Amino acid sequence: MEKVSVVIDGRTFEAVKDRCVLEVAHENGIYIPSLCYNSEVPSSGGSCRVCLVEAHQGGRMRLVTACNYPVRKGLEVKTDTPLVHRIRRGVLELLLARVPDSEVIREMAASEGIAEVRFRKDEGENERYKCIACALCTNVCAEVVGVHAIAMTERGADKKPATPYDKPSEVCIGCGACAYACPTGAITMKEKDGVRRIWHRDFQMVRCSVCGTPYIPQAQVDWIVSRTGKDRSFFDKCPDHR
Amino acid sequence: MGAIKSVEQLEAYRRELAAAARPELPTVLVCFGTGCQANGARPVAEAFMDVIKEQGLEIDVNVGIKTTGCHGYCENGPLVALRPQDILYLKVKPEDVPEIVEETVKGGRVVERLVYRDKATGEAVARYSEIPFYRHQQRIALRHIGTIDPASIDDYILAGGYAGLTKALAMKPDDIISEVERSGLRGRGGGGFPAGTKWRSCVAVESDVRYVLCNGDEGDPGAFMDRSIMEGDPHSVIEGMIIGAYALGSHQGYIYVRDEYPLAIRNLTAALEAAREKGLLGEDILGSGFSFDIKISRGGGAFVCGESSALMRSVAGEVGEPRAKYIRSVERGLYDKPTVLNNVETWANVPEIILKGADWYASIGTEGSKGTKVFSLVGKVNNTGLVEVPMGISIRELVENIGGGILGGKEFKAVQTGGPSGGCIPERLADLPIDFDSLTEAGSMMGSGGIIVMDEDTCMVDVARYFTGFLVEESCGKCTPCRDGLPRMLDLLTEITEGCGGEEHLAMLEGLCDLLTWGALCGLGTSAANPVLSTIKYFRDEYEAHIRDKRCPAGVCKALITYHIDPEACTGCRLCAKNCPQECITGKRKEPHTIDADKCIKCGVCKDVCTFDAVRIS
Numbered sequence: 001m002e003k004v005s006v007v008i009d010g011r012t013f014e015a016v017k018d019r020c021v022l023e024v025a026h027e028n029g030i031y032i033p034s035l036c037y038n039s040e041v042p043s044s045g046g047s048c049r050v051c052l053v054e055a056h057q058g059g060r061m062r063l064v065t066a067c068n069y070p071v072r073k074g075l076e077v078k079t080d081t082p083l084v085h086r087i088r089r090g091v092l093e094l095l096l097a098r099v100p101d102s103e104v105i106r107e108m109a110a111s112e113g114i115a116e117v118r119f120r121k122d123e124g125e126n127e128r129y130k131c132i133a134c135a136l137c138t139n140v141c142a143e144v145v146g147v148h149a150i151a152m153t154e155r156g157a158d159k160k161p162a163t164p165y166d167k168p169s170e171v172c173i174g175c176g177a178c179a180y181a182c183p184t185g186a187i188t189m190k191e192k193d194g195v196r197r198i199w200h201r202d203f204q205m206v207r208c209s210v211c212g213t214p215y216i217p218q219a220q221v222d223w224i225v226s227r228t229g230k231d232r233s234f235f236d237k238c239p240d241h242r
Numbered sequence: 243m244g245a246i247k248s249v250e251q252l253e254a255y256r257r258e259l260a261a262a263a264r265p266e267l268p269t270v271l272v273c274f275g276t277g278c279q280a281n282g283a284r285p286v287a288e289a290f291m292d293v294i295k296e297q298g299l300e301i302d303v304n305v306g307i308k309t310t311g312c313h314g315y316c317e318n319g320p321l322v323a324l325r326p327q328d329i330l331y332l333k334v335k336p337e338d339v340p341e342i343v344e345e346t347v348k349g350g351r352v353v354e355r356l357v358y359r360d361k362a363t364g365e366a367v368a369r370y371s372e373i374p375f376y377r378h379q380q381r382i383a384l385r386h387i388g389t390i391d392p393a394s395i396d397d398y399i400l401a402g403g404y405a406g407l408t409k410a411l412a413m414k415p416d417d418i419i420s421e422v423e424r425s426g427l428r429g430r431g432g433g434g435f436p437a438g439t440k441w442r443s444c445v446a447v448e449s450d451v452r453y454v455l456c457n458g459d460e461g462d463p464g465a466f467m468d469r470s471i472m473e474g475d476p477h478s479v480i481e482g483m484i485i486g487a488y489a490l491g492s493h494q495g496y497i498y499v500r501d502e503y504p505l506a507i508r509n510l511t512a513a514l515e516a517a518r519e520k521g522l523l524g525e526d527i528l529g530s531g532f533s534f535d536i537k538i539s540r541g542g543g544a545f546v547c548g549e550s551s552a553l554m555r556s557v558a559g560e561v562g563e564p565r566a567k568y569i570r571s572v573e574r575g576l577y578d579k580p581t582v583l584n585n586v587e588t589w590a591n592v593p594e595i596i597l598k599g600a601d602w603y604a605s606i607g608t609e610g611s612k613g614t615k616v617f618s619l620v621g622k623v624n625n626t627g628l629v630e631v632p633m634g635i636s637i638r639e640l641v642e643n644i645g646g647g648i649l650g651g652k653e654f655k656a657v658q659t660g661g662p663s664g665g666c667i668p669e670r671l672a673d674l675p676i677d678f679d680s681l682t683e684a685g686s687m688m689g690s691g692g693i694i695v696m697d698e699d700t701c702m703v704d705v706a707r708y709f710t711g712f713l714v715e716e717s718c719g720k721c722t723p724c725r726d727g728l729p730r731m732l733d734l735l736t737e738i739t740e741g742c743g744g745e746e747h748l749a750m751l752e753g754l755c756d757l758l759t760w761g762a763l764c765g766l767g768t769s770a771a772n773p774v775l776s777t778i779k780y781f782r783d784e785y786e787a788h789i790r791d792k793r794c795p796a797g798v799c800k801a802l803i804t805y806h807i808d809p810e811a812c813t814g815c816r817l818c819a820k821n822c823p824q825e826c827i828t829g830k831r832k833e834p835h836t837i838d839a840d841k842c843i844k845c846g847v848c849k850d851v852c853t854f855d856a857v858r859i860s
């Protein structure tokens with residue numbers, strides 16, 4: 001793999017060409033906030049804009065999203081400049097106005113010195129239920145799970161993830177990967193008496209034959225079996241008791 | 243005839259067409275652009291056919307009738323041009339046809355009542371080329387529009403079409419790129435990126451597959467330059483793309499056209515078919531060994547689909563949404579292959595550049611912006627329509643010479659250029675040359691060439707609010723600054739126009755503009771600040787009047803104005819009272835009337851109907 005050297009905040013690092021700035025920075029202990037990016041999800045990133053940093057290259061400076069900007073030879077990144085903080089504050093103030101109830105956003109905004117927003121908040125009938133429309137959930141479902149149960153619908157401020165026609169999805173396997181990936185905890189997944197409810201649908205959970213804990217939806221087991229040909233009995237026990 | 247198998251055969255075919263053509267024959271050209279068809283061009287053309295058929299044998303005048311693309315003067319359609327007399331008739335009705343045939347076609351006389359009349363001087367101008375709207379134009383991209391039948395490839399070939407291609411096929415691909423580089427041609431789709439540079443960086447990427455794309459999305463409201471070219475001269479775009487593909491080593495092209503342009507789709511489809519039949523597209527083009535074909539890709543119509551990454555996703559059958567990526571499409575574009583995307587007008591210029599040479603093209607225009615540009619001139623000017631002028635012409639020349647000045651003798655206040663995310667330039671800067679860099683420096687942009695002229699009755703805060711509202715609707719919602727910032731910007735502007743804006747509103751607006759410009763993902767968001775910033779920059783006093791004095795100087799913002807009747811000017815004609823939807827105007831006949839301000843909904847009807855200019859706004 002071709003390696004290049006890249007400068008981040010004045011320090012020089014060796015990095016694999018075309019890896020994203022965010023990962024290279026994090027591996028070297030430099031903090032850049034992020035919300036919509038997950039290294040396991042190819043199409044993720046680029047949407048929330050909290051990871052904007054200064055990229056200096058070829059005598060030119062641009063603000064770029066660290067989560068998908070490739071490191072190349074001669075790149076110098078600055079993550080801690082007045083411009084970076086000014087724009088990050090702007091983004092966080094808008095996110096806070098959008099989802100005032102999200103603890104994650106409140107904390108991230110507070111770390112940039114924002115406690116209150118000056119703009120109209122999305123409340124009442126405009127409540128966005130913590131969702132910042134970052135599309136990480138839909139990307140996870142499509143690219144990691146390999147199911148296309150949800151997609152981003154609507155445009156503009158109303159953009160949101162949804163199942164087709166907001167009805168229970170027939171292809172959803174109830175795996176919950178979308179909910180685990182969501183940066184703001186905006187997807188409700190509830191479990192009661194061995195039944196998981198997510199995206200308007202109830203999923204019967206399989207119990208571990210050893211400890212009796214319901215640990216995986218039957219639909220997910222069926223899906224894995226049909227996809228991989230794995231032996232069904234494998235799922236009798238939860239990972240702790242295999 | 244079938245496929246043409248060599249450059250020599252094409253030239254022979256052109257000579258054959260020329261020998262068969264009889265330029266001395268009277269020709270009636272009925273504009274069949276979308277605008278004129280809507281105004282009733284078809285019955286007019288049919289009336290001509292009927293009269294010709296009826297009289298044909300007796301009078302030994304052979305009249306060729308053609309249906310052409312838009313002349314750019316749609317407002318006055320249906321347009322009928324007559325050759326060889328070089329006469330243009332406006333607003334022609336089927337009833338006028340027998341007279342036109344009798345007087346002009348047979349007698350060579352002008353039918354006075356159908357000719358153009360200068361709105362300022364009242365002078366009649368019969369000759370097409372002398373009409374001020376056309377006299378100041380220089381047509382390269384629109385070179386054939388209105389003079390050839392877009393459905394006829396023979397017309398195009400006879401007019402010199404595909405000669406650029408034959409010249410290109412004799413050149414080295416690299417030399418074609420150099421020629422385009424030297425011409426200084428910059429993309430006409432908005433960004434103004436040098437076309438030659440784009441091509442050069444695409445060929446530099448190693449790949450066995452490459453694509454050339456044509457952007458015919460044209461989502462700007464009121465803009466129709468690309469539509470006119472696709473409808474009126476589709477072969478010019480196709481020829482440009484074949485030349486580009488040959489230079490780039492591409493074998494597949496796509497033209498992306500919005501679904502709302504059915505005539506463009508039809509004419510392009512027919513033109514592609516005709517080009518294939520003639521051996522100008524497909525395998526072994528003109529016996530050169532080079533193969534290339536073009537498909538039409540139809541777009542769903544959202545404004546943002548015109549953005550390059552969204553367009554490529556849409557062509558590939560995905561959701562037409564911009565993608566966050568920093569790898570350029572010349573490296574990884576459509577289907578992740580090196581791709582060159584150019585705008586319709588950009589492509590239409592290419593054959594002329596190759597045919598006449600880079601030096602010729604570079605001699606037109608300004609230092610940084612070569613050639614001509616097509617503009618859609620609309621708003622408060624006397625002549626509106628499509629115009630093509632050399633780059634560098636001043637805003638004032640465009641408004642006064644071609645546009646014929648401001649409608650109704652009002653004062654010229656500003657122009658808005660560059661589509662919904664362009665900016666407003668005030669009258670005091672009207673001597674500014676129109677080119678990519680000057681417009682950007684002034685806080686606006688060239689965009690795709692929309693120019694809206696505004697007069698004294700325009701409120702600049704309201705204008706900013708209007709365009710921001712458009713962008714709110716068109717935001718795809720993918721990134722935070724645009725998705726959540728634009729609606730807040732609209733809130734602030736609306737509050738100002740409603741008289742509830744405070745001093746802090748301006749600072750908050752400027753903050754959001756800063757955020758959009760630096761932080762948005764695609765061009766829609768990064769340019770969305772232009773309407774707001776440019777109006778704050780040039781018309782700050784108007785914002786302040788709304789905020790501090792709760793006053794709308796232009797008398798537009800309803801919350802801040804009241805209607806009343808000037809008793810001195812009112813003649814008591816009762817016209818306003820009869821038309822008021824609220825029935826809130828009272829007064830005796832021949833005595834001054836009054837408006838009950840409590841009931842008035844500020845619809846403006848009274849002001850519009852009063853012929854004595856007695857209704858005032860304050």
Ligand SMILES: Cc1cc2nc3c(=O)[nH]c(=O)nc-3n(C[C@H](O)[C@H](O)[C@H](O)COP(=O)(O)O)c2cc1C
Nearest residue numbers: 429430431457460461548549550584585588765766
């Ligand atoms: C929101 C948005 C809409 C656009 N719409 C169009 C369009 O309708 N037609 C067009 O040619 N270019 C449009 N563009 C510009 C294209 O992204 C691209 O730059 C252009 O097609 C490249 O061709 P050119 O270099 O010949 O101009 C748009 C850009 C943005 C950001």
Ligand code: SF4
Nearest residue numbers: 141172173175176178
């Ligand atoms: S729970 Fe359903 S929607 Fe969520 S990732 Fe799994 S399959 Fe997709």
Ligand code: SF4
Nearest residue numbers: 131132134135137182
């Ligand atoms: S639900 Fe969560 S992951 Fe999905 S779009 Fe909303 S914030 Fe992003």
Ligand code: SF4
Nearest residue numbers: 718719720724764767
């Ligand atoms: S700037 Fe606006 S249109 Fe462009 S990607 Fe962001 S939200 Fe979508």
Ligand code: SF4
Nearest residue numbers: 812813815816818852
């Ligand atoms: S239309 Fe004009 S002149 Fe006539 S009554 Fe109304 S205000 Fe007076």
Ligand code: SF4
Nearest residue numbers: 822842843845846848
């Ligand atoms: S503005 Fe409309 S409602 Fe008011 S007085 Fe005039 S016509 Fe009547």
Ligand code: FES
Nearest residue numbers: 034046048049067
């Ligand atoms: S983490 Fe980079 S844009 Fe969201």
Ligand code: FES
Nearest residue numbers: 275278312313316
């Ligand atoms: S359609 Fe006829 S002039 Fe435009």
